[in-house]
Amino acid sequence: MLRSLLDPAEARLTVMVDGRPFDAHPGETVAACLMRHDLVPTRQTPTGRPRAPYCLMGACFECTVELDGRTNVQACLTPVRDGMVICRNLRA
């Protein structure tokens, strides 16, 4: 649902999302990276409804994912890092 204004050649980082590799730009947040690759929803509610990043400033807690083994991390407050392992909160 998003596209980057940066040169695609600059997307030199790689993150793993649910076991698959995706390119990432240095400085972009995990939430922006997920939305740019259309990896939404990023979580499901207890009743199974789909949710995705909403406020992008840390106030709504809709974008929480598992990051490098830490649970419930706000993706909008966290910049990507090369090799980062991201798991969306989705039930299979």
Place this chain on the structure above:
Amino acid sequence: MPEFASVDPATDVAIIGAGPAGMAAAIEARRHGLAVTVLDDQPTIGGQILRGITGARRVHYEIWGAPLASAFQQSGARHVRGASVWARDGETLVYGVEGQTCRLQAKAVILATGSMERPVVLPGHTLPGVVTVGALQSLLKGSAAVPSGRYVLAGSGPLLVLTALQLTKAGAPPLAIIDTTPRGRWRASLTKAPGLIGEPALAISGMKLLARIRMAKIPIFRHATDLRVLGTDRAEGLAFRAEGREHRLEAGMVALHDGVVPNDQLAVSFGCASRWNADAQAYAMVTTAEVRASVGGIWIAGDAAAISGGYLATLTGRLAALDVARELAMLTAEAHAEAAAPVLAERSRRLAARRFVDALYAPTLSAAKADGSALLCRCEEVPVSRVRAAIAQGATGTRQVKAATRCGMGPCQGRQCTLSLVSVLAEELGAAVTDFSRPSLRTPGRPITVAELAASHSGQGHTGSDA
């Protein structure tokens, strides 16, 4: 085996937030020889309004932004990015950085946590693809990302037009702006603010923005009502009424906005008092003119206390730092008065226009008038109808509605539903918001792991501020 907290060197003043208020407070405090640590939960300085100011500029910032950011970077204040503060234990702040718990002892705390967008409630607003208008700005300024397909901006407030222009300049114009500001608001608001005559710059800048929207040929639907996001598993468009008929616009993203309110969760969880601000239709933190909070050792600067915008936030940031410097005996009473007087004078002069903006952009997408199916509490999935039913069955206050519906008890801890809840209570009971107590907030105010909590103790009893 619990990890222990890392303990920072003690500081004179801890400032929470690195937006305009926090940066201005840090610069002023350093000027008077205070040791300063700034804790900010964002990855870069600038807060929301100046997000990305130190990176490659993709938007035009207000002229005071760049000098402020550069003075902050040269001020000698210690800056901790990605730091999420969740407790105050005496003079010690407890915060997390990437899962690590840290403790910082500070003689004074300046809360500069800024604003957040007023929660909106309408059918479909929780679907993937629905974001806030501020979110689109954050993505542009912070991550250089723009919508890749068709999108609309809907709601009320100056941010709609500003964001539309910024995204148009970036090559991603919106399909349309759906403006929910009711007919007649402009005229009614002007009568409330004779002070506006002293602020022609504000009116002129507003008119300039609208002229540029017309030049960019972005359609605006005015006085829109009955908004509803289309789609079942993600946003597919927006339906609304305007100009006497139904409209349906297909779009993969829908950005909503209904003004901004103080981001005051931390202040409230630290026990600071707030009061209902009827002009702004939101809570405001109780402070003195020197921005001292009701709890000793805490000052609240900028929009975190009451909305007045980025530039005014730099003034209250300075006032907070000056008062802290006096408190910590780095400034005499006379020197303090001399330094604070011009800042106080400029602040009161510039506040004159605020009542006009508050009246013009009073909430338009409030839960009080929302369709019953719309979710009032996003986290706990509580529709407006369930809150109305709880009230019909006898709930007469926030606590009872919370107990009956779980409204406000999810991860966001009421950030996204408190104002909606009190507005529905007031509407259903024909009462004033001041008749209800504000829902309480307890430390930590955000989800933390048991390991983080265990680490925070460091062998010293409880961590809460309100136990």
